[in-house]
Amino acid sequence: MGKHSGISGLIWGSALPILGTFGAMPQWLGIWSVCLAMMVYASLMNPSLPIVATAFIGATSLGGVVGWVMHSEYYLALATVALGTLMIFGVLRSAKAQILYEFASNVLQEKSETVSLLLREFEDSGADWLWQTDTGRCISHASPRFAFALEAEAKVVEGQPLLKLIAGDSWETGRYPDELHHLADKLKRREAFSNLIVPVTINGKRRWWELSASPRQADDGSFLGFRGVGSDVTEQRESAEKISHLARFDTLTSLPNRLQLTEALGQALSDADRWRRRCGFMMIDLDRFKAVNDTLGHPVGDRLLAQVAKRLKMIMSENELCGRLGGDEFAVVLKDASDANYVAQVSKRIIDTISKPYEVDQNTLYIGASIGSAVGPMDGRTVELLMRSADLALYRSKEEGGNTHHSYQHKLHANAEERRVLEFELRNALESNQFHLEYQPVVEANGDHGVVGFEALLRWNNPKFGNVSPAKFIPVAEDARLIVPIGNWVLRQACTDAMNWPSSIKVAVNVSVDQLTSPSFVETVVQALHDTGLPAWRLELEVTESIFVRDGGLAVQILDRLRKLGIKLSLDDFGTGYSSLGYLSNIRFDTIKVDRSFVTGASKGKAECIAIIRAVVAMADALDIATTAEGVENEAELAMIQQFGCDKIQGYYFGRPMVINDACALFSDIQRSSVA
Known part of the structure; x- marks a missing residue:
């Protein structure tokens, strides 16, 4: 089509100069006007056919130029060239725009069809x-x-x-x-x-x-x-809601967990600061719960915890939020504790509620609750400090035997810091040889009061604190898990020192609950006897009734193994703890020690103390168990103990605790006296 258009243009273009030669200027102008109109028409009506329009316009413009030259109109010839060039340029631009428009339309149509197809597929599948x-x-x-x-x-x-x-x-x-x-x-x-x-x-x-x-x-x-x-x-x-619930609630008790309690306490502190009031935080630790776990098993313990949680939830008001921190520890956030007596009232309500008996799997269980409380922002302006203060107060309640409430006091922080430093020093005491043993003699109650043995007593001389009382550092050692290595050292050292005494003299060593129930305790005792050469019957291990409460079944098995090795067993502080004749029927003890509090009370004429000593002695005689009275300090107490029928006596009247050299010298003095 472009070829025909070009030929048409050449015909018109060639006709123009011929017509220009034979025609006058007016006729030529008419003919040129017609050709010019056709060029404009070609440029406007054929943008989609640029080749056709370009051929026609070019050929016609060329003929026009020749015609103008033949008429000697050179300026019009130049104008014709310019006009033809502009028309060709316009045709090409229009063609380009048309092509781009059609291309875009095609792309848009294709996208529209694709989107429709995807939507149909999306809706269907x-x-x-x-x-x-x-x-x-x-x-x-x-x-x-x-x-x-x-x-x-x-x-x-x-x-x-x-x-x-x-x-x-x-x-x-x-x-x-x-x-x-x-x-x-x-x-x-x-x-x-x-x-x-x-x-x-x-x-x-x-x-x-x-x-x-x-x-x-x-x-x-x-x-x-x-x-x-x-x-x-x-x-x-x-x-998501289930995961969120698990993240904020305890799975066993369904109470708020530590995370939610921490958030609630933070909000309570913020409100207290905003409204110029006080908030409170209480930490609750169950007393005697471990005994339930150890004797009846963890499933029973879990069901007991669920019952405790149910009771706590029932007695909470809108001002209180109770939750479980973990183990047998619970906590209560008091949103408004501005009333000075409010915390004490809530504590009493909790202790009274938890202390009531529980029925779990046909077992009647009794537990208690120790509570420590702190009031914010007075006892701590942050969540961490307030919880720390309540924890220190809880520790004070546990120290006093439990089933009681203590509020935070500033001196508790000083005590805690002292315990921290004491623990640090205690960890270095064994390596630094800061421990030594002293021995208190045990004598026969009748006759010449001859020495039949010694009780080994641990002493600690620290460079920073000086002589530290056992009542002070032994609880720290137990909390820090240091009592087992310290107790093992005491056992070995006592066996070594006892070899310096006459062969008939025994040595008594106190054993803690943690030490007795450690996996290798029996092997440790056997190794100490083997290495020192001390006969098994000369070693007497003293335990308290607390071992039967905490780890009764395991303790009975271990004590039975020790006794079969020939080692003597002594039950210390009998009558001051959870006394039960069942212990004496399960384990054959060689000695029962009457606590010094009964001896002191009997010397003052207290009827109940006198009755207890007589009952213990009568029971021991019936079971063929020896009795030792502790704390005899004067002649009157000696006469009284002899009258009650105790077999052995231990107290300041016959000797204070002494170092090994003094204990050995005691036998030298006896030997010299016998020679004289």
Whole structure:
């Protein structure tokens, strides 16, 4: 077609100079006007055929130039060249624009077809679904999956208000959840939203949807409604809520856990600071709970904890939040503790409630509660400090035997710091040879009061603190898990020192609960006897009744093994703890030691102390067990003990604790006296 157009242009172009030669100027101008019009027509009507238009315009312009030259109109010839060039340039630009427009239209059409195909595929197979509203926020298009999610048909859904479809019964009352109010505001303000979680009520069932949408606009910018996508996230929501519940609640008791208690205490401190009031924090530790776990097993212990939690929850008011910190430790956050007596009243209520008997698996159980409390911001301006203060107060309650409440006092921090330093020094004491043993003689109650043995007593001389009382450092050693290595050193050293005494003299060594129940204790005793050469019958191990409360079954097994090795066993402080004749029937003790408090009380004429000593001696005689009276300090107490029938005596009247050299010298003095 371009070739024909070019030929046509050449014909017109060649005709122009010929006509110009034979015609006058007026005729030539007429002919040129017609050709010029045809050139303009070709440039305007053939933009999609640039080659055709260019050939025609070029050929015609060339003929015109020749014609003007033949008429000696050189300026018009130049003008014709310029005009033809401009027309050709315009044709080419128009052609380029046309090509770009058609290309863009084709791409847009292809994208539109692709989007339509994807939408159809999305609606048919996707987990999400599409929805669309009109200007009145009513559904104008409902995909089959959207209708299925509403448990209705698409034709029923269309035309219904979106909020009415998902609000359920609340549509009539107008009391929407906050999430639906948020959705309604977005729709009303015609704002796009994304990943909005809303509760949906479908046929009385609560579901959770995740909705995203954006407003639709016409070509003139007018609002047409919303087009969006949604999905059912009920399972994900329930899983998230379950995970959140597990993160904030204790699984065993369903009480708030440490995380939630910490957050509540932080909020209480913040409110106390804002309103110029006080808040409180209480830490609760169950007394004798470990004995339940050890004797009846952890399942029973868990059920007991659940009952304790239930009781605590029942007695809490709106001002109190109770939770479980872990193990047998609970806590209570007091949101407002401005009343000076309030904390003490709550503590008494808790102790009285927890101390009542429990029925667990046909077992009647008795436990108690030790409580430590702190008041903020007076006892701590941060959560950590307030909890630390309550913990120090709890430690004070445990030290005093439990089942009591202590509030925080500033001196407790000083005591805690002293304990920390004491523990640090205690860890270096063994390596630095700071320990030594002293021995208190045990004598026969009748006859010449001859020495029959010694009790080994641990002493600590520290460079920083000087001579530290055992009553002070032994509890620290037990808490720091140092009592086992220290006790093993005492055992070995006592066996070594006893080899310096006559072969008939025994040595008594006190054994702690942790030491006795350590896995290698029996092997440690056997190794000490073997290495020192001390006969087993010369070693007497002293235990208190507390071992039967904490680790009764295991303690009985270990003591039985020791006694079969020929080692003597002594029950110390009998009558001051959880006395039970069952201990004496399960384990064959060689000696029962009457505590010094009974001896002192009997010397003052206290009838109950006198009755206890007589009962213990009578029981021991019946079981063929020797008795030792502790704390005899004068002749009157000696006469009284002899009258009661005790077999052995230990006290200041016959000798204070002495170092090994003095104990050995005691026998040298006896030997010299016998020779004289």
